[in-house]
Amino acid sequence: MTEVLFFLSAIVAIGGAIGVIALKNPFNSVLALVVHLIALAMLFLLLHSEFVAAAQVVVYAGAVMVLYVFVSAYVGEDGETWTSGGRLQRFFAFLLAAGLGAELLIALLGSGLKSLADESELPTLEAGFGGAAEIGELLLTKYLLAFEAASLLLLAAAVGAVLLARRRPGGIPEGPRILSVKDLVSSAGTGSMTEGTRGTLAARGMEADRLAERRVAEAQAAKARDAAKSAAASAPDAGSDA
Amino acid sequence: MAITWYLAVSGILFALGLFGVFVRRNPLVLLLCLELMLGAANLALLAFDRYHAQNDGSILAIIVMVVAACEVTVGLGIVVAMHRRGHPIDVDKTRELHG
Numbered sequence: 001m002t003e004v005l006f007f008l009s010a011i012v013a014i015g016g017a018i019g020v021i022a023l024k025n026p027f028n029s030v031l032a033l034v035v036h037l038i039a040l041a042m043l044f045l046l047l048h049s050e051f052v053a054a055a056q057v058v059v060y061a062g063a064v065m066v067l068y069v070f071v072s073a074y075v076g077e078d079g080e081t082w083t084s085g086g087r088l089q090r091f092f093a094f095l096l097a098a099g100l101g102a103e104l105l106i107a108l109l110g111s112g113l114k115s116l117a118d119e120s121e122l123p124t125l126e127a128g129f130g131g132a133a134e135i136g137e138l139l140l141t142k143y144l145l146a147f148e149a150a151s152l153l154l155l156a157a158a159v160g161a162v163l164l165a166r167r168r169p170g171g172i173p174e175g176p177r178i179l180s181v182k183d184l185v186s187s188a189g190t191g192s193m194t195e196g197t198r199g200t201l202a203a204r205g206m207e208a209d210r211l212a213e214r215r216v217a218e219a220q221a222a223k224a225r226d227a228a229k230s231a232a233a234s235a236p237d238a239g240s241d242a
Numbered sequence: 243m244a245i246t247w248y249l250a251v252s253g254i255l256f257a258l259g260l261f262g263v264f265v266r267r268n269p270l271v272l273l274l275c276l277e278l279m280l281g282a283a284n285l286a287l288l289a290f291d292r293y294h295a296q297n298d299g300s301i302l303a304i305i306v307m308v309v310a311a312c313e314v315t316v317g318l319g320i321v322v323a324m325h326r327r328g329h330p331i332d333v334d335k336t337r338e339l340h341g
């Protein structure tokens with residue numbers, strides 16, 4: 001029975017992982033990852049880690065994946081999502097990943113730990129192994145520092161996410177144009193994200209100068225027009241007086 | 243089941259996640275592939291937990307899940323900010339994460 005369950009969940013987990021990589025639409029990738037995570041939780045259960053399996057289903061397949069689904073629905077599918085490097089990049093990616101996989105398998109399967117491969121040599125488990133009570137006790141005694149560090153990390157991540165996703169008025173921060181040293185050093189047209197939204201620095205400067213010149217010229221013209229009008233208005237009076 | 247089987251599955255899953263990180267360009271899918279690799283590491287940790295009949299590896303697995311959750315919140319925040327500014331959701335076209 002254990003063998004059947006193991007191979008079933010292992011195949012589903014690997015299939016889900018392949019689905020994450022192979023599916024073009026990010027939304028489908030997220031759904032494939034949900035399948036993968038649930039199969040992985042089953043593998044955890046087979047290893048008698050009940051608490052981690054439950055946390056995996058509740059935290060991952062429940063909360064984190066909902067976040068993924070929301071964001072992928074918000075962002076939407078933008079056409080081609082595979083590699084742009086073409087065949088060569090895909091070939092080298094496959095070579096590297098396969099090499100690392102083979103290395104891992106050799107290291108794990110060829111290790112000198114004989115009892116790894118022998119089920120009968122595994123130690124017998126105590127009654128509470130992998131339960132919430134044991135893990136909770138470990139977290140609050142032996143691993144208290146790691147627990148506190150994790151809570152601090154979660155706080156920092158929450159603050160960072162709020163800062164990143166904050167809605168700014170007009171999308172781009174308003175205010176006076178600030179020149180940084182980097183702007184002066186970097187040549188225009190490097191294709192940065194800033195340039196994509198606001199244009200190159202030189203173009204922006206020229207545009208601003210042209211606007212200012214036009215405004216000055218318009219003001220002068222209006223002043224000249226007013227002066228001419230008032231002169232024309234006073235001229236007939238002067239003529240009648242004479 | 244012998245522990246070796248679990249470790250083999252873990253190694254395969256890690257290599258698959260690495261391949262995905264190399265090959266895909268959508269940052270959302272890159273985050274998913276990172277999840278694959280972290281999940282593979284968790285599986286190896288729990289397998290050795292069972293091997294030693296101790297719960298210490300479970301603590302590390304839970305910490306890994308916390309770190310993954312943090313990474314997801316910040317990563318998805320960056321993706322949303324990129325989308326809101328009209329940048330392409332594509333790591334190859336993103337050269338600078340500036341304002």
